[in-house]
Each structure stands twice: as structure tokens, then as C-alpha cells.
Amino acid sequence: DTIKVGIIGPFSGPFALQGKNFQAGVEAYMALNGKSVKGHDIEVIYRDLPTANPAQSRALAQELVVKDKVQYLGGVYFTPDAMAITPLLKQANVPLVIFNAATSAIMTQSPLVVRTSFTTAQTTSPLGKIAVDRGVKKVISAVSDYGPGVDAEAAFKKAFESAGGQVVEAIRMPLNTNDFSPIMQRIRDSGAEAVFAFLPSGPTTLGFVKAYNETGLKQAGIKFFAPGDLTQESDLPALGDGALGLLTTFHYAVSHDSPENKKFVEAATKAIGGADQLSFPSVGAYDGMHVIYKMIEATDGKQDAQKAVDAVKGLSWTSPRGPVSIDAETRHITENIYLREVAKGADGKTYNKEIQTFPNQKDPGLATQ
Amino acid sequence: MGARWLRDMAGVILIIAAGVVGYWLFPDNLALLTRVIAVALLVLSLDLITGYCGVASLGQASLFGAGAYAAGIACVNGVTEPVTLVAIGAVAGATAGLLMGTIMLRAHGLAQLVLSIAIVQLFHEAANKASAYTGGSDGLAGLMVSPLFGVFEFDLWGRTAYLFGLALLVVVVVVLKFVVSSPFGMLCRGIKQDPVRIRAMGSYVFPVLLKMFVISGAVAGTGGALAAISTQVVGLDSVSFELSANALVMLVLGGLGTLYGALVGTVIFMGFEHVVSAINPFHWMTMVGALLIAVVLAAPGGLTGLYETFLGAGKRVKGGRT
Amino acid sequence: MQTILSIAIDAFAYGMALFIICIGLSLTMGLMRVVNLAHGAFAMIAGYIASYAARDLGLGYAVAIFLAIIGTVIISIPLERLLYRRIYGSPELTQVLMTIGITFCIIGITNYFFGPTLKTIPLPGSLSQPVDVGIRTIAGHRLFVMACGLVVAGGLWYLIEKTDFGIKLRATVDNAAMADALGVRTQVIYAISFAIAIGLAALGGVVGAEFLPIEPYYALRYMVTFLVVVSVGGAGSIPGAVVACLLLGAIDTTGRYLMPEFGNFFFYAAVVAIVCVFPRGFFGRAQ
């Protein structure tokens, strides 16, 4: 028999790169672990959802469940899209494994959701201590003005202030900002010693980092802290040498030094068609597939969402990103968060170099609830 | 007169028939079809001001979003009866239409188009900022709509939502048929062609167009409410420029100023998009682009124009020679 | 004071970058009466060519710009012949449909062949250095952008308002059949103007890439910005475009400095206000 898995993600449009990473992760996993589990063949169906669009997301999920008869749903890049699917899960008797969408609250919407990515709070929080350790007392935060940005701002502020620092100003920048020089001017005027930034990966990141260099903030010694979205590997070639020295925290670096990751990177590169396109969503997808495989194993091909989810609660394994486990209570992934510095490799290309590890981080966003 | 009545009747019956056929043919895609209906309402509303009044808008989603958020917020706060929610959406849409019309009708041509863009961006920004009420970019989730008439659940298979949407669409089309064939509708068409002439006939232009904006807002708001009810989530995309631009593309694709064009355009565009994106989720955009180009080359007046060209080809005069 | 001056410099640089990218669109929309929503797509094509030339072939920046312009124009010629020619004089919304279609195709094809990653165009050393302008440092390429903007504005204004070509172009747009009947080779005029507009798009795409990075989705991502700027200025008016770009650039920049969280409100509220006062844009040609 064939078990179908429906993957929803941004495979075209402005976020096509992230969608391609989903696909690469899925294909890498299947290439390395076979296309069947316990004799059940696995078939993956991709459905494109280019930008956040809950109505479309629901329509796609419904079609996958009702028409294509998928037993597992996976993928989902944006939070509202996940929110639109959760109400269907119970009736559909289908678990949803989230490969990316990073708002804490999704997990509370349905007991049939499992997440293998990260939350913004989870990747950001260690930065508070890191900043203080590096002698920074006053930080200005600059985040994109939307859900994840606001999450990042709050998480950093909490972590930084409890470590003894002070956020002197919090700037929220519209998502479609093209020229960041005025923001840099403001950062300079604030008198802060460092800037904490969050922007979604893509063209604006480039503008932000460029402006940081060009307006002389870097020369003036103002430090730069951010979660790893800002230096995702696929953006690094465009950022060029300007990114050297940027400090970011994240759950995964393509450069992560482990045998699991080597295998993964090799397989994923083959799937995506170019090493420079690979970045974090691929590992979310890879581990997502791992979870789905485990679910299939546990249910032996029968459609039983609750049993499937229960089977992976507490599951732990070694992911390309390092040791991880699914928190039995929140169903969210527990993982290491790494501090990385953008450095230049032997081949002259820049990469995220892991320099410090914060082991077994849960999602502080959920922990507080 | 009789003939016209008959034609309108036939049109409505055709819509119902198409709806029912869709139900039988694609029982597994009802959520998509419901979405098509919601968007069709948006495109219809755009046809009212663009096709009948000549006011092009790239911000029509403001009205759709107003309806969606109004219904969504009402639902989260305990008003869960679907018909009431639609009414709330329509009223919110109409109010937004009043606001949008008041601003947009101050300008002409391109500047007007840009006003519409500015308005939808401002709406979008406001919805993003008011995240306490709208959920911001995470979306407004947790809409628990009670069963329609207390009986029919909005469930996974989406039958209730679809039939409810279809009924709404039919009601709206019938009402709009009356609107566009009333003296008011004729006046709007006159304004579209030459407002100076209409003023010289002794009619103000602004209030007439504003009235149409309000009607248009109510229709779009209905669509928004339907989307909110059937999806149970309202996202920022429902007040976005992208949705507005898509609506305009669908309208022009179908043909302006006939109501049917709006429906045809929506169904063809969304259907095509759905099919090609399922076939190749990665590179379907090229196909949609090719479709648009092909339509312009083959039927510059939109698909309904094509139909008329075919009809017209029968009654060629003398021609034939080249 | 220093801050104000510094903001003013940023505003001017950003405004000029906008101007270079948008002026070609203003020409097509205002003079040729073609709502060319694919304008950004051509800018993007130029960006890809320049990126390829400068990064992969290691050619100089000036050569890359030159190749990008030539290459983009060459690519646009068959499109003009086969597609655009059909929509000259069509209703605007038909043009919207066609050019959106073209945009989708170009995006799709670019994504297919070149992948969805950002493409950069390495600047020569002289332009990538921060330059000290007394009160602060400013990136060299920003000065270059300002200079380009001024040269383009002046040259184009002269071409359109003063030369026979400009007059014939405007006559053709106004009434092509009559211009034809007076001996103007309208198709040639259109083809040349189209090429000029595309060339400007190409120049803008390459020179402005530091502000608006090159990637497949470029055309749609910045479409609103382009449309707004062109219309606020009054399509087809060069002084209008300059004023609109500088003013909107300034509002955007200061808004983002003073109250970044309301940056978009500032910008679009300003657009609404301007359009309410100038219903045809700053220098819109009356109909």
C-alpha cells in the first residue's frame, strides 16, 4: 500500500527559496532512509502556498485530506497558514508536522500538531546572556514590524534584562523598508553599544546589513546581535564580506560539524541543486520527515492521528543540527541553540561558524504559558 | 423588456446549475470552490465600480478585508450565527466602501488608482498594528461558527460552507442584476463614459458613484465574511494589495461590465491556477502568465468579449474580402 | 542639525535611486500610454546580466552596466514586436493584464533557470568605499546614484521637451493615426521610445540594486512603489518624477527615522494627501 504525505509550503513566489529547502529536506530524508516504512510506500504530494494565505491554506489542506487522502500533513512556512489547518485535524484524523511556522501559540490550537523547527523566542533568548557576557549593557532593538519580529523583540528584552542589560529603545521597522540608513542613524543617535535585530530572511536582510556597514556603525564599534534568520546561508553570498563578524544564534548551521550533518548536506545539496541555496528550512523538513516516518512505524500504516502523535512524544534522535527531542508535553522540538559568527572559510566563502552551544533549549514562549 | 428578463433569469439559472455541477463534480474540493465563491464576490464588487462606473481600483481588498475582520472579530466575541456574521461583514464592507469612495473619488485616472493602493496599504497596516483585535500577522484564529440554521455544521468536507456560499452568490447576483438595470445603473454607465455630459444633464456625479461604492463594499464585505466563516481564520492577506491586484486581473480576464465576466474570470483564473500549481508547484507562475498573455492576444475584451465576438462573427456585414 | 543634514543626504540618495528606476516607467505610462507593469521585470533582467558579467565573468562595473542595458534592450525587442505592439492604444486594464502576464512569465523563467537566491553586483572599489562628506560618511555608490539621477533627468527632459523626436513621440501618443498621416513613422518612434524606457529600467535596476536587491520576485515586490511614485509625480512628467521621488523619498526616510513603526502610515498618508491636493499628480498632463 501507499501512504500519502501532503506537504504545504511556499514553492513559488517571493519565498520560493524556503519552499525549495522544504523539498530538499524531504527528498534528502527519503534518499537516505528509503521510500518506505515497514513495507508501506511513502508518497509525498507538494502543494504550493506562495505567501501567507490562511483561506488558501485551508483549501489546500482540505483537498489533500479529502481528495488525495493523505494521512499526514507537513510543511507550512507561515503561522496563519498553520492556524487555518489546525481546526481540520481532529475531524480529518490527520497529524500536522510543522516544518517551519514559528509562533509558539500554534501548538495550543490542536493536540495533533508536532513541530520540528524552532520558535523565534527559542532561538533568540540565549542572545541576552551572550550580549551581557560580551560586556554590552545597553542595546537598541530593531525588528520587523510583524508577528515574529515582535516575538523576537519581547524574547530578547526579557532575556537581556534578566541578565542585567538594558534595552534603551525598541524600533519596529515596516516589512517593506528598502533603505535602512535612517534606522542606522537612529541606532547611532540612541547611544546604544549594540543593536539587536530581527528581519525575515531575504532582500531586506541584505539592505539592513549593508546599511550597518556603510553608515559606519560597524567601524564605530556598535555590536550586532541577531537570531540566525539574518544570516541564513542562502543569503550569505549576497551579504559578502560585509557580514563578517556578525553574531547570530540559531538552531542550525549548514556548517555544523557532525557526521549526520555531512550526510544530510550532501543529500540535500543534491536535491536542491546547489549548495548555496541550502538553509534552515531544509533541516526542519528533514526532521519533520523523520517524525512522520516514526509515526507511520508506530501506527503501521493505519490512520490514527492521536496514536501517531502519541508515538513521537518524547522521541529523541540525532538530527543534522545535533541532539533533539520532541517535548512530550508541548510537542515542540527541544534542541541546541548555537552562537555563530560569520567567518570566511578556506574556500573564500563566508559561513556561519558555531562558537558556542546552548544545549537542550525548549521554547520559552510555551514554557511560560 | 421581456427578452431581457428572460436573459437575466437564464443567467441566474446557469449560475445555480454551474454551482450544483461543481458540487457533484468536485465533492473533494469544496473548500477551494467556497474560496472561489468568496473571491468571486470580491471580483463582482470590483466590477460594480470598475466595469460600471469606470473607477479602477487596486485596493478592493480593503472592503473584502473589512468584511472578513468584522465577521471574524464578531465571531471571536460570541456572535457565531453565520447569517448574522454575513450581515455584519456586509455592513462593515459598506462602511469601508463609503470611506474609500469618499477618498478615491477626489482624484481621477492614475492618481485614483494610486489612492486605492494607498488605502489598501493603510488598511493593511492598521490591521497589522491592531494585533490585539486582529491577531496581526499571525492571523485571527479560533473562529467557532455555529451551525447554519442551528443544523448544518461547517465541517471538514465544507458542504455547508459551499452551499451557503453558493446561495449567497445567487442572491447577490440577482440583487446586482436589479441594481445595474435600474436607472441608477444606467446613470453609472453614463458617468463612466462622460461625467461632464452627466453633469450637464443635471445629475451630480459624486453621490451616485459613492452610492455604488457603498453597494460594492457590501458585496465585497459579504465575500470577506464568507471567507472568514468558511476558513475560520482571517489573515492579513485579506486586506492586501496582492488580493486586490488579483481581483482586478480576474475581472479584466473575464471582461468588464457584465457581472458574468467577473464570475467567469474568477473561476477560470483560480481554477487554472489551482490545476497548474498542483501539476507543478514550483514553476506554475509561468503558465499563469502565459494564460494572461494568450487571453489578451485572443480576446482583448476579456473572455466574455470573446463570446460576443463569436456571436458577432455571424453577422458580418458585406466583408469577407481582404 | 547634523542629524537633519544626514537624513537629508539619505533622503536625496534614496529619492534619486527611486527616480532612476521609475523614470522609464513614467515614460512608458505617461508618454506611450502603456501601463507596463513588467517594468521591474526588465530592471531585474538587467540586474541578472550585470551580476553575471561582474561577478561571474569578472568584468568591470561600467562594462557590466553597459552590457546589462544592451542585453536587456535586445531581450525586449522581440517582446515589443510580438506582444507590446498589440497593446499600444488598448484600454489600460487590458495592458495591465498583458504586462502582468509578462511579469509572471519572466519571474517564472528566471526562477527556473537562475534559482531564487539574491544576486549581487559587486561594486568597484571606488564606489564601495564610504566617502567622508564632512558631517558623516556616505557610501560612494550613493553619490554615484545621485549623479546618475541628475544626468538622466536632465538628458531625458531635453530629449522629450526640446527635440523633434520628443515632439513626434508626444504627437504619436496623442493621436497615432494622425501622426502617421502627417508622415511620422509611428512604429519606429514607439520602438525607439520603448527601447529607451527599457534601457532606463535596466540602468535603474543595476544602479539601484544596492537599494532594491536583485532576485526573481523583484518585479512584483516593488511594483507598488514604482506605481505610486510615477503616479504621484504625474506620469510622463520628468520634473514631476523628480519632485515625487525626492519628496516621497524624504517622507519615507524621515518617517522611518522619527517613527519607524508608523513608517508606512506616513508614506501612504502622504500619498493620499498629495493626490487629494494634486488630483493628477504633481505635473500630470491634463487630459
Added chain:
Amino acid sequence: MPAASLEVRGLSAGYGPTMVLEDVSFSVPSGARLSILGRNGMGKTTLLSSLMGLNRRYGGEILVGGADIASLKSSERARRGVGLVPQTRDIFRSLTVEENLIVGVKDRPRSVIQEAYEMFPRLRERRTNLGWQLSGGEQQMLSTARTILGRPSVLLLDEPLEGLAPVICEELMGAFTRLASSGAMTILLVEQRLESALDFAESVLILERGRIAWQGTSEALRADQGLVEHYIGVGSLH
């Protein structure tokens, strides 16, 4: 360019699928003047604009100075010496008066627009005004001046006196007559006012439903009141 002869053979033309002119043939010697008459909607405008190449031709030949131009685009016809003053004037509305004239001069130096100002001093006064701002009569003057500046060898005038003050009409007709008799242009005139039309031209052509109904000299037509009544309408000539 000096005047050229015009010969039309079996011309059929119209709009899209609608054929308006059928099998029209006539010829005008170089430097001659021909008036075209006919009731409303009989195809006078269609005839002139298809000589200019502005609408659809189904068949036939158009020879200017002996060379067939029927397959050329209108801009090429203009360059070979055909010039049209259209009934709808077709001023470039967004161009100034002077710019309108510049479009008309073709390849001659710009300075020749002074000739137009001498012909219509009113235009000199309105030199920097935009086309749409002109009064009806001023537009008519501009349209005529613009075409004449291009020195056509065959000039097609479609109701050029429409909306002009009587004093201007008179001067203009005088000017047209001089242009033709000096051998500079061959002129075809469509004119509603029978008297003016007959005064102007030595020969006349009457169109009826897209066909030539009558052709002959002005004298012959003037003499035959019955003919006038039949083709042009009762009470036209009194």
C-alpha cells in the same frame, strides 16, 4: 514637392467588416481642384481617409504621380506627398500649437512654421497654448496649417471650413485656390456648402452610398438643379 496627379482605380474600402466604398474610380490631373459632394454618411470622409491609408482597403489602386501607393502605410504616403486635413481636426491635444506645427513640417527646417503664422495670425497669438485649450475654429486653422506646412502634392481637405468665421472661410478658400493654381498642389475638397464647393473646383464628384453617382464639371452641376436636388438634397441651392 510640386503638385502630382491622382488616379484612383476600383477602390473599395471600409471599417473592419463594414465595406463603405465600393469600386470607386476617378482621376485628378496635377494642380487641379476637385470637390466631393454627397449627403451625410455617404462615404466622403471614408474616401479621403482611405486615400490617406487610415482605414481598411479591400481592393483597388491609388496612383500618385503615376506610382501606386495603395499598399503603403499612411506615414509613407505622407512622405510621398499625400496630405489630409481630417474632418475631426485631430489636433494633438497635449501639444502646444507650435509643436503641432512642428510635427507637420516633416523634414523641412523648423523655421517654416512662420508660413503658417502668416496664413493664420491667430495661431501666432496662441503659439504656446495646448491643443485642447483652443477654440473650435482655432483647432480647424491649426489642422489645416499643419498639413499644408508639409507641402503635400495632393491635399485632401475634409470640410475645412467647418466652424470658421465667414471672413476666414473666404480667405482660406482664396488661399487654397492660389495653392492649386500655382501648381503647388492638387486639391480634393469635401464641403457641405454647395456654393463654396462649386466656386472652388472645376470638377465635381458626387458620392451616393459609397459609389460614385455623378462626375462632371461644376458648370454642368450648377446648371442642373434636378441633379442637385436628387443627390444632395432639396433646398441646398437657392
Added chain:
Amino acid sequence: MSDLFRVEGLTKNFGGLAVSRNISLSMSAGERLALIGPNGAGKTTFVNLVTGQIRPSSGRVVLNGEDITRLGAVPRVRKGLIRTFQVTRLFSQITPEEHVTLTVLQREGRAARILSRFTGNSEVSGEVESILSALGLLDVARRKVGEIAYGQQRLLEIGIALALRPKVLLLDEPAAGVPSSDTPRIEQALERLPPSLAVLMIEHDMDLVFRFAKRVVVLAAGEIIFEGLPADVAANEKVREAYLGNYAHARSIA
């Protein structure tokens, strides 16, 4: 005074150009007045000023003793001040019948109603038919305006004006573009106008002017240079020089 309509000291400048200079003019009910003058004299501008399409720099417009200078174009129409356009302004996609129906409904204040049907309104259609038949337009009543002859479009333009039941009617070159064989149609239509109506006609066709007008006003360079009986106009040296030329002479030939 028993003037139905009066303008006082109407002045308008476009930039440096004075298009109307201190024009004063009055018309009584039933008056038939022709306004003539050289091209660019300001005749159309005068109509635009009177009907409120453009605002005067100074001066007053008085209708029925009421100062309407400050009113916009629409209320003036509603008060009975109606114009036609020098270049027809019609809707090419709809029929003459629909034009007139819409106009009648508008006059009755019913044009903006949503809850009634446009067609099949018996009282209105009777009036529409009588207007169209008076102008000889019944044959083409149901064809698209874009397809009918220009002369008929001019008649329709007048029909629309009549359907508004004007008190003062301003006709801007009603016969322009209409062949001489069809001008009688227009004349007949004008003759049948209600006698109480004041009509001002701008026209360059002097025959029509002389047959129609009881009084002639000549405008040149924005100023009234002559006002009087048709018979005297041709004899006036200033008018002859500025406008008529040898018209009077030519006339006697034919």
C-alpha cells in the same frame, strides 16, 4: 425687470488672455438670440461661464431674478439653464432612446433609483418617443449612437437638452457638421420649441443665424462689439471687418 436671464460684467482670464471682458447681456422669455463672432472670440467660453463649467473672474449670472453665480453646474441645470456642446458629447455605446430616457428620469429626480427598472416605464417612454419623433430620430432610436450619422447625433444632442425642459437654452454651433440638407431638421426642431423658452444660439452659418434670430450679439476678443437686429449686423463696419468679411456680398450672388 422682466428679464428671464441676465449676466452682468462677466469677466474671465486664462493666464494673460482675457477671454471675456465685462460682458453684460440679458434675455427675456421667448427671446431668440444669436451669438456670433470670430474664432476664439470667447463664445464657447461664455457658455461655459454661464452654465458653470468654469468660474468667472468676476461678474454675475442671474436667472429668474436669482443670483446663481455661485452655484455649480448641476444646480444650474436643475434650474433650467441648459446647454448643448460644440462637439457632441454622447455615450457611444447606448441608444438615443436610452439617452433621452435617462435624461427624462434625471429631470424627474428618478435617475438615481436602484429599486426600479430602467426600461419599460410607460409615462416616460411616451415623452421619450415624442421627443425623438419631433427630431426625426425614431428610425435610429434603438441603434447605438456610435453607429448613427453625425447629423443625427447633433439632433440627439438637442433632444437631450429639450428633455430637460429648459427655461434658457444655449446652443453651441448646433449645425456644425450637419450637411446643409439636414439643417432644416434642426431648424424645424428649433421652431417647435416652446415659445416661452429663451434660446441663445452660437453659429457660424449665417443663413441659419438670420433665419433664426430676432436679435444678434457679436463678440470679438471677449467683448461685445455689436448688439442689435439681424438686419443691421451686416451693415456694421466693425462686424464686417472682424467677422463677416464679404459675406453679405457673397450672399447676394447666390
